Amino acid sequence: MSYSAEQVQILTERCEQFRGSKAPEGYPDSLALCIVDSVQSTMVRYPTVEKVVSNYRAYRREQGGDPNTDSAVDLAATFAQLNGPEAWAARIGNGNRTSTHKGAPLKAYAIEAEANGMIDVGVVTAQDLRSAAEDADSLALVKKAWLNVPGQGSGVTWHYVQMLAGIPGIKPDRMIIRFVAKALDRPVKTVSPAFCVELLTAVAGELSMTASELDHAIWNYQRGQ
Structure with a gap:
C-alpha cells in the first residue's frame, strides 16, 4: 500500500498543529538505554518503561558504571552479573512479556538477546548504529539481527x-x-506500519520537521486523547 499525494495533503493539514514541535533527545551516547527503552515500550503505558530505565540507571551506578554511556557489551554484562533474564527482570525490569501469546518470553529475555545480537553484528555503541544507518547493506544486516x-x-x-x-x-x-487511520477515515486494520512510516516521513518533510519530531508530536497528542 503506497501513499498518494492526496493522503500526504490530508495528513499534512491534520499535522499542521504540530509544526515546530521538538522530540526528546533519546540516548545518543547509550546503546544500552536505547535497547532497554525500545524493547520495554510495546503494549504498555510509558511510565512502566521509565521505571525500568530508572532501575537500570540505578543498578549501573551502584556498580560504578555510567548508564548514559553504556554499550551493548555493558548491557549484556548486567545479565551475566544477575544470572540471567529472570533475575534481571526481578532486579531491574518487570514481568512484562514480548507478546500476549501463551509462553511468550519476558521482555528481559529479548533485551539480552538484542544486546548480544548487536554485538554479533559489530554494533556496540549508539554511534555504531548511526554509522550503520549510513549504509543500506550494513543497516540491513543489523535489522535482520x-x-x-x-x-x-x-x-x-x-x-x-x-x-x-x-x-x-x-x-x-x-x-x-490509529492517528493515521482516523485522519484518512480508514479502518485501523487496513493501515500498515510500513505505510505509516512512508506517509508520515513524507508529511514531516512537508512540515519542515524531522520524522522523529512529528512522531513524538503525534504520540503526545494521542496520549492525551
Whole structure:
C-alpha cells in the first residue's frame, strides 16, 4: 500500500498543529538505554518503561558504571552479573512479556538477546548504529539481527531503537496507526506500519520537521486523547 499525494495533503493539514514541535533527545551516547527503552515500550503505558530505565540507571551506578554511556557489551554484562533474564527482570525490569501469546518470553529475555545480537553484528555503541544507518547493506544486516529476536518481528521496536540513538524516523505503534487511520477515515486494520512510516516521513518533510519530531508530536497528542 503506497501513499498518494492526496493522503500526504490530508495528513499534512491534520499535522499542521504540530509544526515546530521538538522530540526528546533519546540516548545518543547509550546503546544500552536505547535497547532497554525500545524493547520495554510495546503494549504498555510509558511510565512502566521509565521505571525500568530508572532501575537500570540505578543498578549501573551502584556498580560504578555510567548508564548514559553504556554499550551493548555493558548491557549484556548486567545479565551475566544477575544470572540471567529472570533475575534481571526481578532486579531491574518487570514481568512484562514480548507478546500476549501463551509462553511468550519476558521482555528481559529479548533485551539480552538484542544486546548480544548487536554485538554479533559489530554494533556496540549508539554511534555504531548511526554509522550503520549510513549504509543500506550494513543497516540491513543489523535489522535482520534485531527482527530475529522473539516479539520484535513487527519492526516497531526496530524503528524506535534507531530513533532513540539519534536516527530520525517514525515508530509505527498502535497510537501512530490509529492517528493515521482516523485522519484518512480508514479502518485501523487496513493501515500498515510500513505505510505509516512512508506517509508520515513524507508529511514531516512537508512540515519542515524531522520524522522523529512529528512522531513524538503525534504520540503526545494521542496520549492525551
